[in-house]
Amino acid sequence: DGNELTEIVDYVENEVKTDGQSDMFGVAEGKNIIWINAESLQSFVINNEVNGEEITPFLNSLIEDEDTYYFENFYEQTGQGNTSDSEFLVENSLYPLSRGAVFFTHGGNEYHAIPEIIEDAGYQSAVFHANNGSFWNRFQMYDSLGFNHFFDEKSYEITDENSVGWGLKDKPFFEQSMKYLETLEKPFYAKFITLTNHFPFELDEEDRSIEPYDSNSNTLNNYFPAVRYMDEALEEFFNHLKESGLYEDSIIVIMGDHIGISANHNKAMSMYLNKEEISPYDQVQLQRVPLFIHIPGHGKGEVVTKVAGQIDMKPTMLNLLGIKHDNDIYFGNDLFSEDRKGYIVLRNGDFISDDYVYTVNTCYHRATGEPVEILEEDESELNEYQETEKENPCAPIAEKANLELQYSDDIIYGDLLRFFDFNQKEQEEKSSSK
Numbered sequence: 001d002g003n004e005l006t007e008i009v010d011y012v013e014n015e016v017k018t019d020g021q022s023d024m025f026g027v028a029e030g031k032n033i034i035w036i037n038a039e040s041l042q043s044f045v046i047n048n049e050v051n052g053e054e055i056t057p058f059l060n061s062l063i064e065d066e067d068t069y070y071f072e073n074f075y076e077q078t079g080q081g082n083t084s085d086s087e088f089l090v091e092n093s094l095y096p097l098s099r100g101a102v103f104f105t106h107g108g109n110e111y112h113a114i115p116e117i118i119e120d121a122g123y124q125s126a127v128f129h130a131n132n133g134s135f136w137n138r139f140q141m142y143d144s145l146g147f148n149h150f151f152d153e154k155s156y157e158i159t160d161e162n163s164v165g166w167g168l169k170d171k172p173f174f175e176q177s178m179k180y181l182e183t184l185e186k187p188f189y190a191k192f193i194t195l196t197n198h199f200p201f202e203l204d205e206e207d208r209s210i211e212p213y214d215s216n217s218n219t220l221n222n223y224f225p226a227v228r229y230m231d232e233a234l235e236e237f238f239n240h241l242k243e244s245g246l247y248e249d250s251i252i253v254i255m256g257d258h259i260g261i262s263a264n265h266n267k268a269m270s271m272y273l274n275k276e277e278i279s280p281y282d283q284v285q286l287q288r289v290p291l292f293i294h295i296p297g298h299g300k301g302e303v304v305t306k307v308a309g310q311i312d313m314k315p316t317m318l319n320l321l322g323i324k325h326d327n328d329i330y331f332g333n334d335l336f337s338e339d340r341k342g343y344i345v346l347r348n349g350d351f352i353s354d355d356y357v358y359t360v361n362t363c364y365h366r367a368t369g370e371p372v373e374i375l376e377e378d379e380s381e382l383n384e385y386q387e388t389e390k391e392n393p394c395a396p397i398a399e400k401a402n403l404e405l406q407y408s409d410d411i412i413y414g415d416l417l418r419f420f421d422f423n424q425k426e427q428e429e430k431s432s433s434k
């Protein structure tokens with residue numbers, strides 16, 4: 001009957017939601033959102049080289065662009081649902097599940113996702129993805145999330161020549177998408193999901209602008225030229241947008257969806273990163289994916305170092321569009337607000353806070369990667385105050401992290417959003433102002 005919701009709503013109101021409205025509220029009001037889900041793009045390739053060659057020249061230049069905010073400590077929080085989990089996090093600001101893919105297991109639930117919320121502000125929404133539309137149960141879930149259109153592989157001309165690996169290559173994908181994008185009613189929210197930079201990172205010789213790396217992992221070796229191909233495809237897409245005149249009236253978000261190189265390739269990865277080994281702390285740091293928010297004409301962009309994650313995208317996007325959604329249940333914060341929770345929870349319960357990284361039951365200093373020294377009680381001859389200081393500083397955050405994951409799971413397993421009245425506060429406000 002939804003009684004469980006009361007406790008969850010209390011938690012969200014007291015522990016998650018923050019008071020301050022950032023000065024970025026409404027800067028993208030009425031603009032189109034062009035969202036790019038960059039398949040398997042991890043942060044370690046950004047501003048980095050392989051064989052003496054820059055890997056992502058276009059994305060690197062975008063960081064320098066005064067219209068871009070680049071978030072360098074942004075974490076992916078996906079579980080087994082990979083790309084679909086990243087979509088779920090973004091649209092709902094809920095966590096994906098610890099087992100299975102929520103797109104499959106709970107595709108028919110009631111949600112209160114970005115597409116549905118912004119439709120009331122006059123937005124059309126569409127997804128572009130040149131794969132079979134039933135992959136990850138997208139037809140059903142996109143309907144539940146409120147997307148108006150889904151251009152799947154049937155909308156594209158796919159031949160042997162223009163495809164590789166999983167399907168249509170990213171360059172023709174963006175090119176062929178333009179005719180559909182140009183016919184969408186404005187303002188629109190258009191999400192593009194790329195495909196070429198997908199495991200096992202196959203690429204045709206003609207698309208290879210940089211040479212693979214040389215290690216015992218073909219996966220890591222081939223990752224670099226595949227990432228470069230995606231970087232070039234993104235640059236071409238920006239050019240198409242400029243030529244079509246859509247660029248000026250849009251904000252463009254590029255987000256890495258999840259890691260591409262798993263821990264199975266740590267030997268090669270440690271060689272590439274010039275480290276003796278990949279520690280558990282390093283492993284968490286490798287879960288950083290790039291986030292670019294590009295606002296043409298804005299001129300105030302910068303590199304943002306704060307700890308952030310995919311859970312933050314829904315409140316961030318709605319605030320950029322100037323859409324109030326106070327009466328809502330979500331677990332992230334606006335990335336442009338100073339007043340934030342201060343930690344990002346990974347799906348396995350690990351977390352990153354401003355000061356600490358917690359993984360495999362160890363609390364690390366985020367700045368140095370050194371484990372926090374925690375004195376056993378009987379070892380300590382400290383006074384009461386000092387003793388408190390020596391308690392495990394990760395413990396209270398770990399408690400909240402687990403609670404948050406649990407609440408999010410409860411919402412999904414119980415389909416609890418059915419019982420929440422998303423219009424309630426607005427109605428109260430309206431009637432009290434009469």
Ligand code: GP9
Nearest residue numbers: 081082083084131135193
């Ligand atoms: C499949 C594409 C890739 O349609 O989204 O999915 P992934 O395997 O990365 O989750």
